Amino acid sequence: MREFIRGMFNVMFRGGRWFYLWMGLLTLLLALGVVGYIIQMRYGLVITNMREQVSWGFYISNFTFLVGVAAAAVLLVIPAYLYHFKAIKKIVVFGELLAITAVVMAMLFVFVDLGRPFRLWHIFPLWGSPNFPRSILAWDFLVLSGYLFLNLFAVVYIGYTRYMGKHPDRRIIIPLVMLSIPWAVAVHTVTAFVYNGMGARPFWNASILAPRFLASAFCSGPALMLIIFQVLRKVTEFEIQDKAIFKIAEMIAYAMGINLFLMLAEIYKEYYTATEHLTPMKYLYFGLDGHGRLVPWIWTAMVFNTAGFFLFLIPKTRKNFLTLNLGCLLIFLGVWIEKGIGLILPGFIPDTLGEVYEYMPSGYEVMVSLGILGAGGILYTLLVRTAIAIDTGRLRHPEAPALTHEEEEGPLARDIMTKRVISVTPETPVEEIGRLLVANRISGVPVVDSDGRVIGVVSESDIIFREVYEEPHLFERVASIVLPPEYRAMKKTGAYARDIMTTPPITAVETTPLRELVSIITEKKIKRIIIVNEREEPVGVVSRIDIVKALENISL
Amino acid sequence: MEKDQSRGLISRRDFLRMTALGIAALSGGGCGDLWRDRFQEMSPEEIQDLLKRWEERYKKRYGVDIRVKATGPMEGVLFGYALDLSRCIGCRRCVYACVRENNPSRDVQIQWIRVLRLKKGEFRLEDSEHYYNPESVPEEGYFYMPVQCQQCERPPCVKVCPVKATWKEPDGIIVVDYDWCIGCRTCMAACPYRARKFNWREPALPKEEINPDTHYLGNRPRVKGVVEKCTFCIQRTREGRYPACVEACPVGARKFGNLLDPGSEIRYILENFRVFRLKEELNTEPKFFYFFSLGWA
Numbered sequence: 080m081r082e083f084i085r086g087m088f089n090v091m092f093r094g095g096r097w098f099y100l101w102m103g104l105l106t107l108l109l110a111l112g113v114v115g116y117i118i119q120m121r122y123g124l125v126i127t128n129m130r131e132q133v134s135w136g137f138y139i140s141n142f143t144f145l146v147g148v149a150a151a152a153v154l155l156v157i158p159a160y161l162y163h164f165k166a167i168k169k170i171v172v173f174g175e176l177l178a179i180t181a182v183v184m185a186m187l188f189v190f191v192d193l194g195r196p197f198r199l200w201h202i203f204p205l206w207g208s209p210n211f212p213r214s215i216l217a218w219d220f221l222v223l224s225g226y227l228f229l230n231l232f233a234v235v236y237i238g239y240t241r242y243m244g245k246h247p248d249r250r251i252i253i254p255l256v257m258l259s260i261p262w263a264v265a266v267h268t269v270t271a272f273v274y275n276g277m278g279a280r281p282f283w284n285a286s287i288l289a290p291r292f293l294a295s296a297f298c299s300g301p302a303l304m305l306i307i308f309q310v311l312r313k314v315t316e317f318e319i320q321d322k323a324i325f326k327i328a329e330m331i332a333y334a335m336g337i338n339l340f341l342m343l344a345e346i347y348k349e350y351y352t353a354t355e356h357l358t359p360m361k362y363l364y365f366g367l368d369g370h371g372r373l374v375p376w377i378w379t380a381m382v383f384n385t386a387g388f389f390l391f392l393i394p395k396t397r398k399n400f401l402t403l404n405l406g407c408l409l410i411f412l413g414v415w416i417e418k419g420i421g422l423i424l425p426g427f428i429p430d431t432l433g434e435v436y437e438y439m440p441s442g443y444e445v446m447v448s449l450g451i452l453g454a455g456g457i458l459y460t461l462l463v464r465t466a467i468a469i470d471t472g473r474l475r476h477p478e479a480p481a482l483t484h485e486e487e488e489g490p491l492a493r494d495i496m497t498k499r500v501i502s503v504t505p506e507t508p509v510e511e512i513g514r515l516l517v518a519n520r521i522s523g524v525p526v527v528d529s530d531g532r533v534i535g536v537v538s539e540s541d542i543i544f545r546e547v548y549e550e551p552h553l554f555e556r557v558a559s560i561v562l563p564p565e566y567r568a569m570k571k572t573g574a575y576a577r578d579i580m581t582t583p584p585i586t587a588v589e590t591t592p593l594r595e596l597v598s599i600i601t602e603k604k605i606k607r608i609i610i611v612n613e614r615e616e617p618v619g620v621v622s623r624i625d626i627v628k629a630l631e632n633i634s635l
Numbered sequence: 636m637e638k639d640q641s642r643g644l645i646s647r648r649d650f651l652r653m654t655a656l657g658i659a660a661l662s663g664g665g666c667g668d669l670w671r672d673r674f675q676e677m678s679p680e681e682i683q684d685l686l687k688r689w690e691e692r693y694k695k696r697y698g699v700d701i702r703v704k705a706t707g708p709m710e711g712v713l714f715g716y717a718l719d720l721s722r723c724i725g726c727r728r729c730v731y732a733c734v735r736e737n738n739p740s741r742d743v744q745i746q747w748i749r750v751l752r753l754k755k756g757e758f759r760l761e762d763s764e765h766y767y768n769p770e771s772v773p774e775e776g777y778f779y780m781p782v783q784c785q786q787c788e789r790p791p792c793v794k795v796c797p798v799k800a801t802w803k804e805p806d807g808i809i810v811v812d813y814d815w816c817i818g819c820r821t822c823m824a825a826c827p828y829r830a831r832k833f834n835w836r837e838p839a840l841p842k843e844e845i846n847p848d849t850h851y852l853g854n855r856p857r858v859k860g861v862v863e864k865c866t867f868c869i870q871r872t873r874e875g876r877y878p879a880c881v882e883a884c885p886v887g888a889r890k891f892g893n894l895l896d897p898g899s900e901i902r903y904i905l906e907n908f909r910v911f912r913l914k915e916e917l918n919t920e921p922k923f924f925y926f927f928s929l930g931w932a
Binding site: 122123124125127129130131132134135189192193194195196197198199200201202207208209210213214215216217220273274276277278279280355358426427429430431432433434 | 668676751759760762763782794795796797798799800815816820821826827828829832833834837861919
């Protein structure tokens with residue numbers, strides 16, 4: 080226990096200069112928020128700019144936005160890594176930690192919005208009197224708490240087992256992670272339904288609301304994750320491939336495309352029919368009789384979202400880290416406006432009796448909101464540091480078995496390769512290679528030069544191709560037609576290993592981790608990798624079946 | 636009274652109350668919000684205790700003897716309201732009679748009735764004027780429409796409340812349990828008539844302006860951070876009196892009565908005049924009717 084406390088102390092309070100600076104900044108924000116909230120507790124919500132006409136404002140806007148972040152952090156990251164159990168323990172944990180942080184922040188925003196915060200327990204099942212099944216807000220509280228608990232349980236379980244030097248049981252983790260996917264959709268849908276179900280507010284009472292919520296959430300949450308991944312990659316030993324980052328960016332582009340389409344569909348419907356229900360939208364985009372405080376905000380959001388969409392749609396800008404990060408920032412801010420104040424406020428403007436009361440958050444509301452931002456930042460930083468400390472073994476039960484190399488990297492090529500290597504020379508006849516393959520029940524052999532270095536590979540398919548196509552290359556076929564026959568005669572193919580071997584050979588060294596072998600094999604679409612020593616002599620072969628065996632036998 | 640989970644649960648509630656008490660004690664006391672005072676699940680004896688506690692509290696706070704009643708609904712009564720738009724002159728006497736009667740905050744001002752001024756020939760709420768302030772009313776070319784809680788038969792505010800702090804009484808009045816409301820204001824967002832008001836700060840109620848005849852679910856003084864609304868003057872109407880706004884109206888535009896009584900004035904109006912209800916397309920079924928008794932006003 081003492082060890083644990085000391086370890087946690089190190090995680091929380093020991094770090095470099097940047098760590099102290101970052102935490103100092105966040106603590107400052109938190110302090111600002113605490114001061115603001117104390118003033119609000121003392122004088123009441125009158126210190127906000129909310130009034131009878133606009134009874135929800137900045138707090139509820141941020142709540143709505145953060146529910147989206149929480150949902151999408153998990154939604155986009157998990158499916159991408161589900162097949163890769165090892166990655167779930169790392170990358171998905173960061174996604175789930177972000178979901179936890181975002182849900183906590185969202186709940187804090189509701190808490191500070193309450194007139195009687197200490198009566199919040201009235202909504203707890205059993206203890207209070209939640210209005211089931213009629214009140215969507217009661218449901219929202221339940222699904223949000225459930226979501227928090229689900230993600231918390233998953234990461235605490237992974238963290239605890241790793242802390243004790245054991246392996247998390249995939250029979251527990253995989254179902255939890257699978258469950259969190261539909262749950263994330265539910266969390267967001269139910270939150271949308273809180274607004275959606277109000278006949279009094281035509282701006283919210285559109286069936287498109289929940290789908291739009293999901294589409295825009297798929298933009299903001301992952302955009303934040305991309306930035307966080309890059310920061311983690313820089314300041315810690317956490318690895319994530321560029322490829323994964325670009326893939327997520329591509330998915331954001333599609334989500335943003337859908338979001339923009341749904342927005343245009345909504346704008347068309349309201350403007351073409353032009354009924355009374357158009358008024359809130361008119362207020363939002365163009366202002367009403369000189370009241371137009373939201374107009375610059377929503378157009379900023381439109382420009383940001385559209386620019387971000389194109390930055391992520393075009394492969395060139397998507398794969399450039401400068402434009403990629405710019406896109407993340409634009410999309411995050413764009414969605415924050417669109418789904419925050421851009422969604423909540425027009426519900427109230429004009430109000431149900433036709434009055435226009437223009438709302439912008441008061442200084443206190445901004446203070447309290449910054450405080451929650453600070454709290455969220457501190458929470459996420461500490462959670463991530465704990466996760467990394469556990470992962471690298473810095474935070475570990477004193478009696479837990481020592482962290483082995485294998486545990487860190489997974490098995491290496493030398494642990495899983497077939498060590499008996501049969502090789503041939505470039506002069507070995509193809510018929511003999513065929514006999515070798517059949518006799519040894521192997522699917523390919525390395526070709527070595529006179530110094531024993533690997534220069535190519537002959538596989539079953541090379542032999543089959545020779546049988547099927549006597550002249551396998553298009554150029555050669557063209558040549559055979561165009562060129563005079565005497566040239567054709569010179570090109571007698573397929574007699575020896577050198578004629579049919581695949582070059583250059585794809586090789587790896589003995590210490591290459593399994594994870595990398597998997598990605599080489601899937602990327603190059605090959606069936607085996609020749610493992611070579613430092614003199615490029617073949618010392619083993621890792622074939623697909625070796626990898627399958629490795630994935631089956633060892634619990635990663 | 637709608638007693639959704641009264642009996643059988645008393646022991647559980649006592650247990651919860653002890654827990655709350657323990658927590659309150661641990662947290663240094665004074666956390667009244669951790670106490671479980673939920674009107675709807677209390678026995679008549681408990682309600683009597685509760686009313687006494689509040690009378691003592693008000694005495695301490697204001698130095699005035701305030702009576703807190705919990706008069707129940709009358710059998711066979713469903714309250715309904717009718718407002719004659721052809722007679723209303725927009726004087727706002729109802730607004731101030733309501734304020735005097737129902738003990739709302741004077742600063743910030745909370746008013747349960749809002750009178751809209753509309754141009755003759757139009758009926759668009761968006762074009763209504765809420766802050767008209769002429770030398771004298773009525774003004775040429777305008778008519779007036781007072782709006783207050785419409786006491787819907789299908790109230791959206793009750794539906795959305797996450798903690799059952801607001802409900803429809805058997806006589807049709809929508810009430811709020813000020814001691815149970817968490818102040819989330821979802822009901823305000825759901826109400827199509829802007830009938831619900833929030834105590835953005837500690838209500839300022841000078842003791843010389845207090846109406847000491849109060850109802851637990853109605854006009855007893857409120858606290859910071861809870862929602863309140865028109866209750867058809869529950870403290871009066873459950874004792875057979877008219878709401879304050881009806882009494883105050885100088886032109887007799889406001890009518891009130893029992894919808895279930897075939898001989899009532901309100902039934903006469905429904906049967907003999909053309910009436911309409913505000914935003915009827917929302918299916919909230921208000922028990923507040925507007926009508927026109929005069930063709931020329």
